[in-house]
Amino acid sequence: MNDAFRLIGTPRFGGILVVADHASNRVPEDIDLGIDPSLLTQHIAVDIGVREVAEAMAQTSGIAAFLCNASRLVCDCNRDEGAPAIVPIASDGHAIPGNELSHAEHEARLDRFFRPYHAGLAEQLDAVPPGLILSLHSFTPQLVSNPQEKRPWQVGVLYNEDDRAARIAIPLLEAEGLVVGDQQPYSGKLLNATMNRHAEAEGRPYLGIEVRQDEIGHPAGQGEWAERLARICNEVALTIGE
Template sequence: MSDTHAAGRYVEVRNPHGTGAYLLICEHASNAIPAEFARLGLPAETLTSHIAWDPGALAVALEMSRRLDAPLVVQNASRLIYDCNRPPHEPSAMPAVSEIFEIPGNANLSDADRQRRTAEFYKPFRDAVTAQLDARHDHPTLVTVHSFTPIYHGKQRAVEIGLLHDSDDRIADGMIKAARAEGTRFDVQLNEPYGPADGVTHTLREHALPRQIPNVMIEIRNDLIADEGAQIAMANTLCGWLNSAQQSLSLGLEETQGSGS
């Protein structure tokens, strides 16, 4: 049985039949821009930078998928065409400016242009996540995997791993407790280098909060996952923290249910 399922022209589900306790998502897996968009008017070298994708995130997510036996929903088009971690009504879904870069191909988009991109890139991705969740009866924990640039607007970021949450902090809190308990060498912070106020938790709000399923958004500084060895090691570390958080959550639920019986 294939370990990849096409869910749209640019969307695929890796390990679609995984039965682990998680559903993984990588919204910014690729810097690919379809030819008809003519690189959005950007030079080729700009499209290798963090504004076009999350370098290293897909490799980490794939290794986590393997270790956790978890399905992984992947968007294979650049976030500059459509950022699948943003809702259609937000300008940042199809940004005219990203950090210090102007995006000529996203300037002055018409409503029709935005609707076409939403239909072609966002809706198949959203539907693939929904289908995976609908097919499960065990309420999997939703985990999104991202990376971020070490230097943003000229300023160095000290945080190395961010554990982001919206109104549900159960998994993020459990993961940071696990990280600190093991004496991690990484600088790990909650809702850093950004958080819900920055509009980055759309996937969690769209898919996890309405279903009341545990969830977390993981951000990794991309210089820490620049090669295969580092990517595998990071995936191993994150899976350990995740499983610890998941176990603590399950034990807490059992105790709550037991006290109410």
């Protein structure tokens, strides 16, 4: 088993590659985070529903999925390498005592997860360039640390400087009758590390999607969103390629 990532489906030149930095809640047996195991089913450990949606999308011809294979609590691959939260010592009010690492231990964690993940993604994108990257995440209806913050959006579209795909996708999502957030529940200008590195820096078009987790926390919603995102991503890719 590759500690850092999994590739599902068959990538196709000009197709869709789903990239999910937070698709897994896996913690290798030799790593003790020092937390209640029940936290591994919550959003601080994994983007709920994303793995199932990505796997379902990868059953469609022309779509493959590149998924991180470790919990964001082990190593958060959607961070810049120097960011302190790359191996978080706390998340949404919960301490992660097992991540109080020495410098050597921190480097070993990056060598095992972060660096192979990004090297593998770069190799995949170079080997079979997609027409569109779908950066897929999910968000909680509210944060434990900030319960007053309302998050009414069913889906958010995030981007940094390159909004080509976003401008096409937002009206398509709204046409589905959805409440769509443009740079919500947070801005892609603040947190877009993987796409900044592999898409924006290389001129590759990408669509950053955040689905509210109650939309995809069950099989029916996962199937509905997999079909919707596959259809919309194909339309976005075709429009960009015109």
